[in-house]
Amino acid sequence: MEKINNKEDLIIQDFDVRDPYLIRMSDDEVFYLNEEGIKIADENKGKWFLSSSGPIYLPNHNVYYSMFTDRNRGVISSEVQEDIRNTRFIIFGVGSTGGDFATMIAQMGAENILIADMDQLDASNLNRQHGSFRDIGKNKTDIVARRIWDINPYVNVEIFTKQITPIDVDKIIGENTSLRRIILLAMDDKDSIIEVHSKAKENSIPVFMATDIGHAAHLAIFDYSKSDTKIFNGKFSLDEAKKSSLLEFVAKFIKIKDLPNEYLDAAKGMLKGELEVIPQLTTASKKAGAKTVEEVISYFEGRKSKSYKMHNTRKAQSTRRQRLQDLLKKPKKIIELAKLKKALSKSQNKSNTF
Secondary structure, rough: EEEOOOOHHHHHHHOOOOHHHHOOOOOOEEEEEEOOOOOOOOOOOOOOEOOOOOOEEEOHHHHHHHHHHHHHOOOHHHHHHHHHHOOOHHHHEEOOHHHHHHHHOOOOOOOOEEEEOOHHHHHHHOOOOOHHHHOOEEHHHHHHHEEEEEEEEOOOOEEEOOOOHHHHHHHHHHHOOOOEEEEEEEOHHHHHHHHHHHHHHHHHHOEEEEEEEEOOOEEEEEOOOOOOHHHHHHHHHHHHHHHOOOOHHHHHHOHHHHOOHHHHHHHHHHHOOOOOOOOOHHHHHHHHHHHHHHHHHHHHHHOOOOOOOEEEHHHOOOHHHHHHHHHHHHHHHHHHHHHHHHHHHHHHOOOOOH
């Protein structure tokens, strides 16, 4: 596991301060702060350079933290703000939902974040994920880490960029730390998901499992900090999970009635070989990331929350008649999908496409 917190490298590479008005300091202000005992680093540690002008100065860590979380006040209590700041957020998968959660939780004030993802950005990701065409080919963790440091250069970001094995999961989750831990699962590898749940249960760490499909954002919450919370919220056992396909696994947490019709159409297209991936939109991924952050805040506040939540951006703005029409179409689509999967399973032995 590689730790990245090298501010000097960021200065040399491509770190730009995007709001110089907020943090530019005059010589008098720097002198005043030094007189007050707040140290301003002067050798490329606290001094940053704009792409088009001279140096600006970042204030002391705590001063900067207070400045950039100023608008949280009145909505986020000081106790919850400290909880956010002093929690280690472990994020498996930083594509759409995971990348949005990582940057949003950093904007909320998180300063200890681990991001794990082996994938590189490609053109098909740009409809919803962080990055630009200039980032194509870069590892997604590098892109998200830079975005986090753009928000708060004092954040401790750890990255993990290879295929996750059970040993890696144990090392990442079980690492000794005095910080509270929260896990966000936003990946589609079933075996890794199962391993994360198993280790989270062992270590009493809450898991938030979020995904975006078409117009819909889905979130399942597993509060393993409570000793009576069963693995997978009692939906099935570890052995049953390992024997299931990814579609069967996901269906345990996403209610069939909440699956968008476009997902069912896409699943059929994938079985036929007409589609390679499930459709995903930026509206849903942003909602999934935001909803997860909101639920984390509720968790810190001690508020009770449902273990499963869904928000369909398209459904929310549909008329009652449109929603009814979509609902009536769903049974037929589910039956067609089941028949197609059964037929393919017979001809290709056991299909594990999903």
